[in-house]
Amino acid sequence: MSSMANFQPLYKQVYELLTARLVSGQWKASAPIPSEMALAKELGVSQGTVRKALNQMVAEQLLERQQGKGTFVAEHTQESSLFRFFRLREPHGESLIPRTQVLSSLRRAAKKNEREIFSLDSNEQVVELRRLRFLKDTPIICEKVIQPLSIFPDIDKEPQLPNSLYTLYQEKYGISIVSVNDELRAHTLPSEFAELLELPVGAPVLAVERASKHIDGRVVELSYAYCNTERFVYSVQHK
Amino acid sequence: MSSMANFQPLYKQVYELLTARLVSGQWKASAPIPSEMALAKELGVSQGTVRKALNQMVAEQLLERQQGKGTFVAEHTQESSLFRFFRLREPHGESLIPRTQVLSSLRRAAKKNEREIFSLDSNEQVVELRRLRFLKDTPIICEKVIQPLSIFPDIDKEPQLPNSLYTLYQEKYGISIVSVNDELRAHTLPSEFAELLELPVGAPVLAVERASKHIDGRVVELSYAYCNTERFVYSVQHK
DNA sequence: CAGTGGTCTAGACCACCTT
DNA sequence: AGGTGGTCTAGACCACTGC
The missing domain is CATH 3.40.1410.10 (Chorismate lyase-like)
Structure with missing residues (x-):
């Protein structure tokens, strides 16, 4: 890479990407989004990095997670x-x-x-x-x-x-x-x-x-x- | 252990312990608190577990961290x-x-x-x-x-x-x-x-x-x- | 230079849900 | 049983600070 000026942590890049997907509406509120493992494999990063991005989105109430079931778009019902x-x-x-x-x-x-x-x-x-x-x-x-x-x-x-x-x-x-x-x-x-x-x-x-x-x-x-x-x-x- | 009813995640126990220390006033606002490694060794857990507890305290504005310097009691000055x-x-x-x-x-x-x-x-x-x-x-x-x-x-x-x-x-x-x-x-x-x-x-x-x-x-x-x-x-x- | 926190990975084990 | 998220660990490397 020619310069480090644009350096962004991986998890932050993942966060930006996933937030963009959420905004674009390609995830239905009723079905779970892809699992940590699936996203990690697709994006070529480790599961832990995906987890950190997802947890940040949960903290911002963009997503909700349920153990054993999956991760969902927060329903602002x-x-x-x-x-x-x-x-x-x-x-x-x-x-x-x-x-x-x-x-x-x-x-x-x-x-x-x-x-x-x-x-x-x-x-x-x-x-x-x-x-x-x-x-x-x-x-x-x-x-x-x-x-x-x-x-x-x-x-x-x-x-x-x-x-x-x-x-x-x-x-x-x-x-x-x-x-x-x-x-x-x-x-x-x-x-x-x-x-x-x-x-x-x-x-x-x-x-x-x-x-x-x-x-x-x-x-x-x-x-x-x-x-x-x-x-x-x-x-x-x-x- | 005789029962799992009282199960608490390690990081949460660490969080409780460190918060109690903070409340007791044994950490001066001017000096850094012990490092992740020192706390991990003392408490017999991994550095990552200590980090999770510390980061939660940072999120609650109880602590402030500075790369290269250390972790400090949040100065409510x-x-x-x-x-x-x-x-x-x-x-x-x-x-x-x-x-x-x-x-x-x-x-x-x-x-x-x-x-x-x-x-x-x-x-x-x-x-x-x-x-x-x-x-x-x-x-x-x-x-x-x-x-x-x-x-x-x-x-x-x-x-x-x-x-x-x-x-x-x-x-x-x-x-x-x-x-x-x-x-x-x-x-x-x-x-x-x-x-x-x-x-x-x-x-x-x-x-x-x-x-x-x-x-x-x-x-x-x-x-x-x-x-x-x-x-x-x-x-x-x-x- | 050594020490700190920040990032990233890989792997293990657990708890929970669905089939 | 197999898949999900939740916890915990160990180790590597990086960036920043102060001596």
Whole structure:
């Protein structure tokens, strides 16, 4: 080799390759991926090296392994994905499953900041979706979701949106949300949302601005949510 | 062995043992801990098994490793520990170092919920500390910290509290905060804090209720903070 | 130079699942 | 029984650090 400047550990190269395969969608969520031995033989590395790459992917929750059965693409199914990033719960209590009602959906040109965040061309369109979420039949969150049409073609034509959008993203568009970045503020409730949340105008609400990232690192969804935190809290565990 | 019911992988036993050593404080933060080879020989296991235990501790940010130099107790020093759990920053920007001013400190009997959370006897005392934190010379957070005296003897006698309490906990009391659990709400600002935060009574503020845990899993500190989020946001990254 | 951690391999044995 | 992942070992070589 002419230079060591591009040196990458073998296990990392394997990790990159396998992650690319996962992203490309060539592994079905229902069947196990090839075994350690099969991958090692195919790639010409030792089983231990494949194992190290696979374990890193497990740590990032891209894969799940079961002794004796095999290694599987992590299923970000309804409930688990809802729980994974949805952080509202009863004080000191458990997570709850929210119910969701779609309020409206419209296409419009992307704004300047959206074009920057999503890396869009100047005339591209996005879908702006408004939803109301309920916990225990109480309206608790009013949210606005921004989706680029170039990433989610005709998503506004979907007949019925599931409770968890991330499931739809994965199944219909091959987009796996692996990390989200939330910025939280306290706001006074804007008048346009007061009736929906059954709160007086000016009541304090938690404003959550979220950017969601696909496996490849691109931001593919933005959302802005106003949460009533009278009876529920946003919970964070740092380790 | 008479039964396999208590089977634990070797590396996990090593992990437990080394974590216990770390907690006991017998490793100085300045000097490297024994090398992989030395630990492997002492414990009668292979170097690879020691490595697996050490790498797990690195993943939990209990240790830090540097190629060629050695393995060190993670320094939760001023800046790094402040950044680790302190989540207020400029929108879309970097973390900032807060300045801190102590307002008051008093001893009192533990309340019922505090006795439960800290596992205290019925007549034990706690210290209630009030502080004001500044970002860029703007008062931004008013907080109340609860510390059990049985865990932090005479902490209210400390002549000068550092900007980061966690540093003091580690150096003087052998308490390492390894995880915190925050519950966030939007509140209206109570009148007692309005003047301190230079905000009108009733302004929306972010209320953060935090429980901090020592390595052994015990909650050793509670804090209640009111944050002005007009110019700064509480940032969370989920992976 | 010797000592440290980082990577990579090969092989053994175990526990678990399916057939 | 045969295949899977999980653990453990031993040894080789590399990269970085400090003397």
